[in-house]
Amino acid sequence: MIKDKIICGDAIEEMKKLPDDCVDLIFADPPYWMRVEGVLNRVEGTPYDGCDDPWDNQFETINDYNNFTRDWLSECKRILKPDGSIWVIGGMQCIYTIGAIMQELGFWFINDVIWYKRNPTPNFKGTRLNNSHETLIWATKSEKARYTFNYKTAKELNTDTVEEEKFKKGVRKQLGSVWRIRVCKGSERIKKDDGQKLHTAQKPEELLYRIIAISSNIGDLVFDPFGGTMTTAAVAKRMGRHYLSIEKESEYCKYGERRLNGVTPIIGNIEKAVFDKKPLRASMKEMIAAGYFIVGETFYLKNFTEGGKLLSDGKLLYDGKIVDIHRCAALAKGSKASRLNGFNTWYVLRDSRLVSINDIREKYRKFKLNNG
Amino acid sequence: MIKDKIICGDAIEEMKKLPDDCVDLIFADPPYWMRVEGVLNRVEGTPYDGCDDPWDNQFETINDYNNFTRDWLSECKRILKPDGSIWVIGGMQCIYTIGAIMQELGFWFINDVIWYKRNPTPNFKGTRLNNSHETLIWATKSEKARYTFNYKTAKELNTDTVEEEKFKKGVRKQLGSVWRIRVCKGSERIKKDDGQKLHTAQKPEELLYRIIAISSNIGDLVFDPFGGTMTTAAVAKRMGRHYLSIEKESEYCKYGERRLNGVTPIIGNIEKAVFDKKPLRASMKEMIAAGYFIVGETFYLKNFTEGGKLLSDGKLLYDGKIVDIHRCAALAKGSKASRLNGFNTWYVLRDSRLVSINDIREKYRKFKLNNG
DNA sequence: CACCCTTTTGAATCTGTCT
DNA sequence: GAGACAGATTCAAAAGGGT
Numbered sequence: 001m002i003k004d005k006i007i008c009g010d011a012i013e014e015m016k017k018l019p020d021d022c023v024d025l026i027f028a029d030p031p032y033w034m035r036v037e038g039v040l041n042r043v044e045g046t047p048y049d050g051c052d053d054p055w056d057n058q059f060e061t062i063n064d065y066n067n068f069t070r071d072w073l074s075e076c077k078r079i080l081k082p083d084g085s086i087w088v089i090g091g092m093q094c095i096y097t098i099g100a101i102m103q104e105l106g107f108w109f110i111n112d113v114i115w116y117k118r119n120p121t122p123n124f125k126g127t128r129l130n131n132s133h134e135t136l137i138w139a140t141k142s143e144k145a146r147y148t149f150n151y152k153t154a155k156e157l158n159t160d161t162v163e164e165e166k167f168k169k170g171v172r173k174q175l176g177s178v179w180r181i182r183v184c185k186g187s188e189r190i191k192k193d194d195g196q197k198l199h200t201a202q203k204p205e206e207l208l209y210r211i212i213a214i215s216s217n218i219g220d221l222v223f224d225p226f227g228g229t230m231t232t233a234a235v236a237k238r239m240g241r242h243y244l245s246i247e248k249e250s251e252y253c254k255y256g257e258r259r260l261n262g263v264t265p266i267i268g269n270i271e272k273a274v275f276d277k278k279p280l281r282a283s284m285k286e287m288i289a290a291g292y293f294i295v296g297e298t299f300y301l302k303n304f305t306e307g308g309k310l311l312s313d314g315k316l317l318y319d320g321k322i323v324d325i326h327r328c329a330a331l332a333k334g335s336k337a338s339r340l341n342g343f344n345t346w347y348v349l350r351d352s353r354l355v356s357i358n359d360i361r362e363k364y365r366k367f368k369l370n371n372g
Numbered sequence: 373m374i375k376d377k378i379i380c381g382d383a384i385e386e387m388k389k390l391p392d393d394c395v396d397l398i399f400a401d402p403p404y405w406m407r408v409e410g411v412l413n414r415v416e417g418t419p420y421d422g423c424d425d426p427w428d429n430q431f432e433t434i435n436d437y438n439n440f441t442r443d444w445l446s447e448c449k450r451i452l453k454p455d456g457s458i459w460v461i462g463g464m465q466c467i468y469t470i471g472a473i474m475q476e477l478g479f480w481f482i483n484d485v486i487w488y489k490r491n492p493t494p495n496f497k498g499t500r501l502n503n504s505h506e507t508l509i510w511a512t513k514s515e516k517a518r519y520t521f522n523y524k525t526a527k528e529l530n531t532d533t534v535e536e537e538k539f540k541k542g543v544r545k546q547l548g549s550v551w552r553i554r555v556c557k558g559s560e561r562i563k564k565d566d567g568q569k570l571h572t573a574q575k576p577e578e579l580l581y582r583i584i585a586i587s588s589n590i591g592d593l594v595f596d597p598f599g600g601t602m603t604t605a606a607v608a609k610r611m612g613r614h615y616l617s618i619e620k621e622s623e624y625c626k627y628g629e630r631r632l633n634g635v636t637p638i639i640g641n642i643e644k645a646v647f648d649k650k651p652l653r654a655s656m657k658e659m660i661a662a663g664y665f666i667v668g669e670t671f672y673l674k675n676f677t678e679g680g681k682l683l684s685d686g687k688l689l690y691d692g693k694i695v696d697i698h699r700c701a702a703l704a705k706g707s708k709a710s711r712l713n714g715f716n717t718w719y720v721l722r723d724s725r726l727v728s729i730n731d732i733r734e735k736y737r738k739f740k741l742n743n744g
Numbered sequence: 745c746a747c748c749c750t751t752t753t754g755a756a757t758c759t760g761t762c763t
Numbered sequence: 764g765a766g767a768c769a770g771a772t773t774c775a776a777a778a779g780g781g782t
Binding site: 414490493496555 | 772775
């Protein structure tokens with residue numbers, strides 16, 4: 001499989017050369033149909049294509065744009081792995097068409113995400129509200145897909161709803177669907193040799209950083225059909241992912257190669273998604289067999305209330321009934337719920353002191369990790 | 373024309389009975405088609421009382437939903453005045469379908485607006501990003517529509533990007549497309565006589581307040597095809613607009629009537645959009661005719677420098693040339709500009725003291741307002 | 745009345761893996 | 764594919780109750 005490459009060519013034609021189910025993550029920033037001027041533009045307004053190209057003429061009507069959208073999305077769906085996911089970004093001119101076609105093609109939406117710009121261009125004319133956001137759609141190929149979502153890593157990155165001071169102290173909240181991110185400006189902006197900016201719609205690296213951190217793992221292949229300034233590829237490489245980007249404009253490809261050559265991977269906890277690593281499975285039954293719990297011993301609540309006697313199958317005898325530790329937790333606490341997390345509820349006596357069964361489980365997991 | 377009424381019946385059928393081009397503003401909160409199944413438990417185990425409305429889940433396929441959407445939007449387009457506008461709200465499950473169909477029907481998008489919820493329901497299971505927004509589309513029937521947009525009123529209402537303290541001091545910034553508004557909870561929520569909430573998706577009054585303040589004027593007719601708890605009608609009535617709402621559920625209509633009976637109009641500067649009121653036109657010529665200026669009198673700069681003699685057509689004789697007061701201001705101040713604002717430049721003698729001609733114009737405007 | 749602590753609740757496509 | 768079972772999971776705001 002081709003990877004870590006920029007392909008200079010037409011997105012749809014080049015995608016057709018790729019095999020089925022070959023990429024883990026797609027980020028797409030497609031051209032959009034601006035009906036005001038009848039010119040095909042990127043979000044924020046730069047012309048997408050040279051006007052001498054006959055490819056332009058396909059976009060004379062909204063119907064042509066729909067067909068184009070359906071074509072590239074269909075190819076994306078084909079090359080995306082069953083458990084992979086896709087992000088598409090767009091402004092109000094195109095995102096509704098794109099979203100509707102995605103649903104028509106069977107894509108299943110995980111979230112739509114708002115990029116709420118910290119420093120949008122003001123609307124000088126005062127004829128409408130200042131357009132200060134763009135929309136991203138995050139989706140899978142099907143409802144059943146078990147997509148990568150590094151929930152805790154996302155939480156770790158959440159600067160949107162936690163004030164800066166609290167954030168520094170380590171306070172983290174569940175990440176939401178509105179992301180406050182700066183527009184790409186200053187030194188981040190790729191300049192041509194003549195000092196002019198290469199592209200007016202260059203996406204900020206922070207946006208791609210979040211997307212890749214949240215929805216992919218180290219070593220995954222990140223694909224971008226409309227590579228542009230190669231932000232997707234650059235951030236993917238920096239984060240230890242593989243990349244593959246298609247771009248039609250040879251000038252963008254040239255500067256993109258140069259940009260990618262300057263990127264060195266930096267792999268930290270976020271990149272490795274260590275917060276989301278799943279612990280070893282540890283059933284009560286096997287912990288009893290390993291001697292970490294003793295059949296017949298009493299389980300207590302934190303306040304020393306007796307909560308049941310341990311049976312050999314890992315369940316508890318409580319009030320004459322045999323129930324699992326989670327159900328028993330709900331009963332003992334008088335909860336309306338049928339089950340509560342037993343590991344956060346129960347304590348046992350060790351050296352005359354109460355010890356959380358969760359702590360004991362952690363010890364067992366370390367043992368299991370070291371001893372096969 | 374029917375107005376200030378709740379119509380109990382099917383939205384599409386009842387709209388068909390209304391004439392063409394009869395409403396100024398539409399707010400539509402259609403069924404979202406959430407596709408929720410089963411019971412969702414909170415972390416503590418209690419069930420979440422979400423959207424179990426059969427009305428929301430009546431659609432079998434995307435095609436059914438598309439057809440329904442196309443039907444009600446078509447009727448909305450027909451009854452909306454040529455210079456009116458429409459707001460439609462939806463979540464990620466439906467807004468892309470809605471937006472695409474609106475564009476297909478020829479609606480012209482002014483803005484899409486994000487309702488960024490201050491207190492969204494968290495994602496209890498950590499399965500995806502916390503869905504903390506809904507999307508509104510604001511559109512007209514055609515590109516040519518001269519829609520109402522109270523720009524300065526919008527700015528006046530902007531609490532989203534100005535910190536509270538500065539806001540209190542009167543600092544205002546251009547209103548953007550992301551609105552930070554609380555979810556409707558607590559005492560604002562309409563309760564049934566048994567104490568249960570009437571409706572699972574009651575919209576906050578603040579949201580409607582902004583919409584109506586920004587995109588309508590006193591006396592306009594505000595229409596809502598899916599009235600629900602009648603928030604649209606209630607806020608419209610409070611703001612001195614006429615209302616017309618359709619609702620299928622007779623229970624909602626009953627409580628809606630009760631709610632509307634309790635509403636008294638409160639008309640302030642926001643409601644009247646005074647910030648956006650254009651001042652009366654007042655030409656020099658008509659002010660001379662009304663005796664506010666005397667032909668032949670001298671116009672002075674603030675420092676008593678003579679700046680020209682007033683002619684009968686309202687122009688000034690300056691340095692042997694006949695020029696208008698704005699051009700003359702530039703000449704007299706030696707400015708590089710060809711024209712400066714003459715009303716801020718010139719003074720005339722009244723009772724031996726210099727008086728700004730702008731103050732005299734204000735007096736004249738007051739007179740004109742009171743005397744036709 | 746002020747303050748503090750607890751309880752309630754909001755348009756939600758809301759579990760994963762092994763047998 | 765169904766069933767068993769292990770394991771992981773929430774935030775802001777307002778209402779209500781007690782001191």
